[in-house]
Amino acid sequence: xxxxxxxxxxxxxxxxxxxxxxxxxxxxxxxxxxxxxxxxxxxxxxxxxxxxxxxxxxxxxxxxxxxxxxxxxxxxxxxxxxxxxxxxxxxxxxxxxxxxxxxxxxxxxxxxxxxxxxxxxxxxxxxxxxxxxxxxxxxxxxxxxxxxxxxxxxxxxxxxxxxxxxxxxxxxxxxxxxxxxxxxxxxxxxxxxxxxxxxxxxxxxxxxxxxxxxxxxxxxxxxxxxxxxxxxxxxxxxxxxxxxxxxxxxxxxxxxxxxxxxxxxxxxxxxxxxxxxxxxxxxxxxxxxxxxxxxxxxxxxxxxxxxxxxxxxxxxxxxxxxxxxxxxxxxxx
Amino acid sequence: xxxxxxxxxxxxxxxxxxxxxxxxxxxxxxxxxxxxxxxxxxxxxxxxxxxxxxxxxxxxxxxxxxxxxxxxxxxxxxxxxxxxxxxxxxxxxxxxxxxxxxxxxxxxxxxxxxxxxxxxxxxxxxxxxxxxxxxxxxxxxxxxxxxxxxxxxxxxxxxxxxxxxxxxxxxxxxxxxxxxxxxxxxxxxxxxxxxxxxxxxxxxxxxxxxxxxxxxxxxxxxxxxxxxxxxxxxxxxxxxxxxxxxxxxxxxxxxxxxxxxxxxxxxxxxxxxxxxxxxxxxxxxxxxxxxxxxxxxxxxxxxxxxxxxxxxxxxxxxxxxxxxxxxxxxxxx
Numbered sequence: 001x002x003x004x005x006x007x008x009x010x011x012x013x014x015x016x017x018x019x020x021x022x023x024x025x026x027x028x029x030x031x032x033x034x035x036x037x038x039x040x041x042x043x044x045x046x047x048x049x050x051x052x053x054x055x056x057x058x059x060x061x062x063x064x065x066x067x068x069x070x071x072x073x074x075x076x077x078x079x080x081x082x083x084x085x086x087x088x089x090x091x092x093x094x095x096x097x098x099x100x101x102x103x104x105x106x107x108x109x110x111x112x113x114x115x116x117x118x119x120x121x122x123x124x125x126x127x128x129x130x131x132x133x134x135x136x137x138x139x140x141x142x143x144x145x146x147x148x149x150x151x152x153x154x155x156x157x158x159x160x161x162x163x164x165x166x167x168x169x170x171x172x173x174x175x176x177x178x179x180x181x182x183x184x185x186x187x188x189x190x191x192x193x194x195x196x197x198x199x200x201x202x203x204x205x206x207x208x209x210x211x212x213x214x215x216x217x218x219x220x221x222x223x224x225x226x227x228x229x230x231x232x233x234x235x236x237x238x239x240x241x242x243x244x245x246x247x248x249x250x251x252x253x254x255x256x257x258x259x260x261x262x263x264x265x266x267x268x269x270x271x272x273x274x275x276x277x278x279x280x281x282x283x284x285x286x287x288x289x290x291x292x293x294x295x296x297x298x299x300x301x302x303x304x305x306x307x308x309x310x311x312x313x314x315x316x317x318x319x320x321x322x323x324x325x326x327x328x329x330x331x332x333x
Numbered sequence: 334x335x336x337x338x339x340x341x342x343x344x345x346x347x348x349x350x351x352x353x354x355x356x357x358x359x360x361x362x363x364x365x366x367x368x369x370x371x372x373x374x375x376x377x378x379x380x381x382x383x384x385x386x387x388x389x390x391x392x393x394x395x396x397x398x399x400x401x402x403x404x405x406x407x408x409x410x411x412x413x414x415x416x417x418x419x420x421x422x423x424x425x426x427x428x429x430x431x432x433x434x435x436x437x438x439x440x441x442x443x444x445x446x447x448x449x450x451x452x453x454x455x456x457x458x459x460x461x462x463x464x465x466x467x468x469x470x471x472x473x474x475x476x477x478x479x480x481x482x483x484x485x486x487x488x489x490x491x492x493x494x495x496x497x498x499x500x501x502x503x504x505x506x507x508x509x510x511x512x513x514x515x516x517x518x519x520x521x522x523x524x525x526x527x528x529x530x531x532x533x534x535x536x537x538x539x540x541x542x543x544x545x546x547x548x549x550x551x552x553x554x555x556x557x558x559x560x561x562x563x564x565x566x567x568x569x570x571x572x573x574x575x576x577x578x579x580x581x582x583x584x585x586x587x588x589x590x591x592x593x594x595x596x597x598x599x600x601x602x603x604x605x606x607x608x609x610x611x612x613x614x615x616x617x618x619x620x621x622x623x624x625x626x627x628x629x630x631x632x633x634x635x636x637x638x639x640x641x642x643x644x645x646x647x648x649x650x651x652x653x654x655x656x657x658x659x660x661x662x663x664x665x666x
Contacts, residue, residue, distance in 0.1 A: 133558035133590045194530050195523040197562045222565075225466030225612050229530045229566030236558040257466045263611075271607060278596075279558050 002094045002119050002184040004032045006065040007056035008048065011079055012041045013068040019044035021096060022067025025182050028157050028172075032184070034059040039078060044068070053086050063119070065181055066095040075099050083107055087116040094119035096177030121180040122188050124200070131198035131237050133279060138208030141330060142240040143218040143289060144272045146262045148227060148255045150248040151291035151319075152218030153179055155326070158318035159244075160215040162327045169212035173204050175234065179217045189219055189230055197230065201237025213330065214238075218246065222271050223263045224254055235272065239279045242286035242330055243272055245311075249303060250294040265311060284333060287326040288315040335427045335452050335517040337365045339398040340389035341381065344412055345374045346401040352377035354429060355400025358515050361490050361505075365517070367392040372411060377401070386419050396452075398514055399428040408432050416440055420449040427452035429510030454513040455521050457533070464531035464570050466612060471541030474663060475573040476551040476622060477605045479595045481560060481588045483581040484624035484652075485551030486512055488659070491651035492577075493548045495660045502545035506537050508567065512550045522552055522563055530563065534570025546663065547571075551579065555604050556596045557587055568605065572612045575619035575663055576605055582636060583627045598644060617666060620659040621648040 006025065013019040025033060026046045035051035038044070051059065064086045070079070075097070083093055083101075087110035093101055101107050101118040111118050119125075141159065143152040156172055157179075163170035172179070174186025187200045205214045216238045220227030245265050254260035263271070269285050276283040288307055292300035300317055308315040314325040339358065346352040358366060359379045368384035371377070384392065397419040403412070408430070416426055416434070420443035426434055434440050434451040444451050452458075474492065476485040489505055490512075496503035505512070507519025520533045538547045549571045553560030578598050587593035596604070602618050609616040621640055625633035633650055641648040647658040 131559040133587075133593060135592070190526075190528040192527050193523075194525050194527060194563050194566070195560065197527050198559055222608070223611050225569040226464040226531055227528065228569045228608075228611075229562040229564075230527050231562075232555075232565035233527070233562030236561045254466075259468070260466060260611075274604060275555070275561075278556050278561075278593075 002065070002181070003062035003092055004184055005061055006033045006063050007051060007053070007061040007091070008033050008036045008046065008067045009064050009082070010036055010038045010042050010044045010046070011068045012039045013044035015043045016045070019046070019068045021178050021181055022046055022065070024178050025065065025067060028161070028182050034061045037064070037082070039082070053082070053089055053091070057089055057091070061091070063092040063094050066093070066097060067181070070097055070099065073099065075104055080104060080106055084110045087111055087114050090114060090116060092117040092119060094121060094181060096121045096181055098122065121177050122191055124188055124192055126203070128187070128192060128196040128200035128203050130195060131202050136202070136205070136207045136239060137210055138212045138214065139241045139333070140205055140214040140216055140238055141242040141244060141286065142216045142234060142238045143244040143246045144231065144235070144268065145218060145221045145246040146223060146265065146268050147221050147248065147251055148224050150246045151289060152246045155244055155246055155289040155318055155323065156215040156217050157182070158323035159326055159330070162323045163213060166327070169209055171212070171214050173214050173216045175201070175204070175217040175219055186217070189234070190227070194229070197233030198237035201234055205238060216240065221254070222275070223260070223268070225257060225260065232275070235276050236279050240276055240283055241280060242284055242333055243276055244286060244326060245269060245288045246291070247288065248291040265307065269311070285313060286329040286333065287313050289326065290315060290317050292317040292320060335398070335514070336395035336425055337517055338394055339366045339396050340384060340386070340394040341366050341369045341379065341400045342397050342415070343369055343371045343375050343377045343379070344401045345372045346377035348376045349378070352379065352401045354511050354514055355379055355398070357511050358398065358400060361494070361515050367394045370397070370415070372415070386415070386422055386424070390422055390424070394424070396425040396427050399426070399430060400514070403430055403432065406432065408437055413437060413439055417443045420444055420447050423447060423449060425450040425452065427454060427514060429454045429514055431455065454510050455524055457521055457525055459536070461520070461525060461529040461533035461536050463528060464535050469535070469538070469540045469572060470543055471545045471547065472574045472666070473538055473547040473549055473571055474575040474577060474619065475549045475567060475571045476577040476579045477564065477568070477601065478551060478554045478579040479556060479598065479601050480554050480581065480584055481557050483579045484622060485579045488577055488579055488622040488651055488656065489548040489550050490515070491656035492659055492663070495656045496546055499660070502542055504545070504547055506547050506549045508534070508537070508550040508552055519550070522567065523560070527562070530566035531570035534567055538571060549573065555608070556593070556601070558590060558593065565608070568609050569612050573609055573616055574613060575617055575666055576609055577619060577659060578602060578621045579624070580621065581624040598640065602644070618646060619662040619666065620646050622659065623648060623650050625650040625653060
């Protein structure tokens with residue numbers, strides 16, 4: 001559990017894209033941040049108030065969150081100096097960088113002296129159980145993709161936001177670094193030991209009120225040779241009541257696998273649903289989420305209409321249209 | 334790579350079942366052991382020559398292999414004394430126990446002083462890559478089960494033994510502790526980090542001669558909520574040319590999951606084959622391996638005949654009948 005509110009560290013991010021973790025936090029949990037911290041040469045701007053460490057501390061900030069990718073794969077002396085100062089001032093620090101905070105001697109020393117916690121959200125901090133498969137109360141929805149990085153996290157966050165807007169009981173359940181930083185907790189599933197993957201998802205999505213929805217962040221794809229085992233553990237650990245099929249229609253091959261073409265939405269449905277029904281026989285495919293960012297508005301709407309007519313379930317781009325029709329569909333379950 | 338030949342440590346095993354790892358080594362790689370080491374009160378006997386550490390050393394033994402489960406979940410002072418003496422004499426030690434050798438101060442000290450290696454085969458010793466999905470040369474067969482512990486390892490070892498007998502090119506590829514101790518190398522798949530599971534299987538089964546068969550040891554089951562992700566990674570990392578369906582027909586529920594009934598062989602086939610064809614479109618289901626240990630000979634033969642007629646592919650119990658007909662079927666691919 002990462003303490004909020006945050007000060008978002010953008011460092012010397014060369015452009016907006018490099019600060020996409022911070023952007024995600026600002027977009028989805030604006031109430032979690034008091035401001036942004038930028039260094040000389042920073043080319044990113046979230047439109048939040050620029051603050052020094054001291055100003056943000058005075059405004060209540062508890063945790064300095066590294067919201068930017070580091071260049072060159074190491075934590076630069078300039079970044080480190082800011083982090084040490086933050087620890088000296090009583091901040092915790094949270095990071096999803098490949099380079100772990102705990103591997104930096106200066107940071108662990110300052111953390112020990114001043115009592116601040118170093119959250120490396122890429123690394124599990126819990127000893128997860130082996131999955132029991134026991135049916136849990138409450139409802140769960142999981143987006144499964146024709147490929148990796150097609151908008152599964154965005155879809156889950158958008159459905160969660162829509163349910164919150166409607167006053168429904170709803171929680172986004174993070175399974176990746178960005179999601180964990182956005183919400184302050186979750187399971188870094190890709191770093192969990194094989195035997196405990198499904199158990200970690202059960203741990204993440206416990207018994208809940210009968211009318212509460214968990215929106216479980218998807219990972220990988222059943223059709224992606226590198227990561228399908230992670231997807232499988234999500235399906236069986238998550239016990240979804242509903243699947244959302246996620247797709248990006250302009251991909252020419254599976255991400256990082258040039259020899260592999262994408263499956264059709266029908267193939268994804270026919271593979272994922274029987275697997276989900278192993279643990280939850282009542283599971284249904286409730287909708288389709290299409291990332292149409294490479295289409296014009298007209299192309300997008302035509303594509304969505306065609307898919308919806310073909311598959312017989314709502315097909316939307318939650319970025320263009322919101323997730324209202326997906327939530328409507330979940331409400332019929 | 335564990336150096337052979339072994340001296341098999343049976344310790345104070347209360348009965349034969351407690352020494353099943355040693356039994357597996359003796360059954361499948363008799364040439365790998367020079368003898369057995371038994372302590373007072375040992376109720377197991379592999380029928381190998383009883384040897385002292387010195388006698389086995391003189392006979393060429395390189396590694397003391399812990400072939401027995403430990404009682405109470407700790408390494409007893411009596412065991413430890415034998416292990417320290419073995420290290421002093423120049424042995425390596427290999428173990429698949431939950432308690433790691435490396436966590437025992439006396440053993441690491443003796444290992445450092447005398448140069449012997451401590452092999453904890455439950456723990457990966459390699460930094461595995463992320464799977465590339467690139468098609469590899471050579472042929473691979475994987476047993477997938479309706480449940481865990483239905484005979485997948487036995488089936489793979491029996492097919493490998495049959496191919497060796499016929500002079501075919503063949504390698505058993507271990508993915509679990511017992512398999513690794515039997516053959517001296519492999520990947521402890523259930524302990525690999527999620528993101529690297531499929532990559533570790535690719536690493537284990539590299540390019541090979543076009544007429545070479547890898548017999549990949551299966552793990553878990555696509556229908557087992559706790560471990561299905563591991564099975565999925567085996568299917569996509571292994572790129573099997575052939576699947577063998579493995580089944581134990583008297584199970585009343587999935588192992589450890591009292592609420593889950595077993596799938597039918599047809600359900601297993603229809604789930605596993607399309608998933609395997611994602612990475613190897615030519616993959617086929619080549620045969621069925623049934624563990625009929627709870628049937629009489631007549632019951633077993635009747636059951637196998639019924640399954641074979643129903644499914645249209647060879648159905649055998651390799652323990653009763655050998656794996657000849659499964660290998661015949663692989664030879665048609």
